[in-house]
Amino acid sequence: MVENIAKIIEALAKLISAFAWPAVGAYLIWRFTPTIKDFLSNLSEGSLKAFGVEASAKRAASEAIAKADLGGGADKTKLKPSEERPSVESAIRLAELVTDAIPRRELQGKRVLWVDDRPDGNRYEMLALAEFGVAITIARSTEDALKLLSEAPFDLIISDMKRGDDEEAGYDFLAKLLPLHINLPVIFYTRSKLDETIARQRGAFGVATKASDLIILITSAVSRRSFDSYWKRRSRPFDQGNLF
Template sequence: MSVDDIVKLIDAITKLLSVLVYPAVLLFFLIRFGRDLSEFFSGLGELSFKGAGFEASLKRKQAEAAAALAAAAISKPGESPNSEAAVQEAKAAVTVVSEAVNPRIAKRASRARVLWVDDRPSNNIYERQALEALGVSFDLATSTEEALNKIERRRFDAIISDMGRPPDAQAGYTLLDKLRAMGNQTPFIIYAGSKLPEHIAEARRRGAVGCTNSANDLFELVLFAISRKVDKKWG
């Protein structure tokens, strides 16, 4: 490994540490990835290099977003971080970010505001950090009523919602149905516990961009939504 490679690796590790705010998550990340950790950091290093100007800034944002997505994958509530699916999603974060983020998308993201509706917003810290790394701003709401009040006061580029919020087991659909009945066509994404084909089909039938429980998928869906360009893979 050359000196330049070492510099890139250290820079990437620094960015990862900056988003892994919980020591327990960082400790798990270091232990669980083991030999794969070098490959992950090397991937981040490819996104992060010394330089000046917009390109260097974009690469830095990509590295920060990838690190946050990896953290989201291994700290998902209700799922063991030791699961193979969680590990594979974390390792895929670099590829997802590098393919989804280009200068046009980054510029649009830097001006975007997204409403995130979830009665437990602390469950989505890393997912928000991944998008905030690109400049996306968030408003948070913990209920359907609060979300509707915020939507009445300002325009959002996209809305993310969980599904169940007591006492409504389908609160995500309740909010979506009310918005569409009002004529509000803001891109709407369900971020809940499933991405089974039948659940994705139901979400789209009701007018959502998509439905997923994957941080990587969510990242892509939001970027497509705020750019007003939904890729064919999502419908």
């Protein structure tokens, strides 16, 4: 008799357990249905598409940065056979770190004037910036650059240093900007031997020799705090003996 009662109790316990979890699930669905509906309504098709575009742009930018760095960075035609290039793995890893660290919104919509007499050598760098949403205008000379600056607004200037036989064309261009009160950050992108301290003294925001460094420097330049600090420094008269 006792054994039969025990078996009945055990069977009832299993039956209750079998119905308990579905009941709990039904309660949770009933309890949180409004929240789930709100979440699904906010997660619209447009949002999903935006996530996809962002991811796709980051992949494309990362690939372009890695290709640029593997090609030798700025002024690739000057790269000597003895100079070391980064390994494929390290270039890809660095490019991915850069694109992951910089949200697309930081650069999207920015307008860059790129001064270089051989712009084809920067095609991967320009592709990477385009994937970040940057609009690029090319000038092949100082004269073209000054003309473009008088016609349209820009957020940043990227310049090479040597053009033709002029070893310091970048510095000459920089000197012509100051009296015109063109208060834009100027970044030198070059593999030429260039002392960054002197370049900053002369008014440059910074110097980059690799695409990955260039992207980071551009992001820093367009931030308000960095720009204000840079412009205060640049507005001071150049003094060869004074290190900023």
